[in-house]
Amino acid sequence: MVLATDRGDIGRPTQAFGGADVRFSLPAGDVHVWQASLERSPQIVAQMHHVLAADEQARAARFRFARDRARYIVGRALLRELLARYLQSEPEGLVFQYGEFDKPVLRSGPWFNLAHSGSLALYAFSAAGEIGIDVEIDDADFASERIAERFFSPAEVSTLRAMPAEEQPRAFLTCWTRKEAFIKARGDGLNLPLDSFDVTLASDAHAELLRTAWCAEEAGQWHMEDLSDRQAGYIAAVAQRGNGFRVVRRKVEDTIEGSMPGQE
Ligand SMILES: CC(C)(COP(=O)(O)OP(=O)(O)OC[C@H]1O[C@@H](n2cnc3c(N)ncnc32)[C@H](O)[C@@H]1OP(=O)(O)O)[C@@H](O)C(=O)NCCC(=O)NCCS
Numbered sequence: 001m002v003l004a005t006d007r008g009d010i011g012r013p014t015q016a017f018g019g020a021d022v023r024f025s026l027p028a029g030d031v032h033v034w035q036a037s038l039e040r041s042p043q044i045v046a047q048m049h050h051v052l053a054a055d056e057q058a059r060a061a062r063f064r065f066a067r068d069r070a071r072y073i074v075g076r077a078l079l080r081e082l083l084a085r086y087l088q089s090e091p092e093g094l095v096f097q098y099g100e101f102d103k104p105v106l107r108s109g110p111w112f113n114l115a116h117s118g119s120l121a122l123y124a125f126s127a128a129g130e131i132g133i134d135v136e137i138d139d140a141d142f143a144s145e146r147i148a149e150r151f152f153s154p155a156e157v158s159t160l161r162a163m164p165a166e167e168q169p170r171a172f173l174t175c176w177t178r179k180e181a182f183i184k185a186r187g188d189g190l191n192l193p194l195d196s197f198d199v200t201l202a203s204d205a206h207a208e209l210l211r212t213a214w215c216a217e218e219a220g221q222w223h224m225e226d227l228s229d230r231q232a233g234y235i236a237a238v239a240q241r242g243n244g245f246r247v248v249r250r251k252v253e254d255t256i257e258g259s260m261p262g263q264e
Pocket of ligand 1: 072075076101102103104113114115116117132133134135151152175176179180183184185186187188189190194
């Protein structure tokens with residue numbers, strides 16, 4: 001997929017979303033999940049770099065590998081472009097605040113979070129409550145390199161180990177992304193012991209926070225949805241504090257083709 005900006009006929013990535021006049025609305029009961037590719041031409045990356053704040057540009061400069069730097073720039077520029085459409089503001093004018101564990105937030109809302117795996121990025125936006133999203137490319141090597149016993153709760157480990165061996169890599173990633181989505185929604189980073197809460201992990205079980213060690217009521221205060229896309233080859237989940245929500249999925253690339261639901 002090619003961004004409109006790859007045509008080289010415009011000066012800034014804003015045009016990627018159909019021009020500066022395109023506005024998105026975010027009803028309280030919806031979570032919008034956007035999928036995007038972080039692979040862009042060097043020219044587009046250079047344009048997107050201008051949209052970033054000085055601290056983001058400084059962080060970009062610290063990446064050791066050019067590919068990681070470019071993906072970070074694109075990820076942040078697209079985040080700004082999407083938020084600007086919800087807020088009816090300019091992407092470069094947005095000022096992110098950072099939580100104790102570096103979660104970017106906007107004081108004015110909406111709640112948002114992003115995750116990337118390889119060249120894929122997923123963004124979640126909500127008007128209703130704290131939100132977290134995680135994605136992993138469906139890769140058995142990633143799963144087998146990581147030992148469940150190190151990251152998961154005893155209940156999750158025993159559920160995983162009771163599964164047929166061929167199902168375990170996928171279940172591992174399902175568990176991983178659900179746990180990460182919850183941690184990211186709370187903004188706790190790895191400060192929250194990963195074995196202190198349980199999530200469902202069978203791919204056919206509804207995504208759910210089952211229990212936390214610190215509060216009997218907490219599990220009931222969160223809602224989770226699985227976002228995995230077998231065809232696209234990724235496993236993903238989103239968690240939000242509050243009641244249930246409807247997931248509305250969109251692709252940045254489709255938007256460029258002009259099929260954008262929910263425009264005002
Ligand atoms: C930082 C962390 C929140 C997620 O890191 P990650 O999995 O490497 O990265 P993801 O792609 O999921 O998310 C990164 C994005 O989340 C956002 N983010 C950063 N810190 C965050 C935090 N504390 N909470 C929520 N979101 C955060 C940022 O937007 C970041 O992307 P950007 O800096 O390029 O804009 C943290 O949980 C972490 O370091 N995890 C390590 C992995 C691990 O051990 N997981 C065990 C799971 S069982």
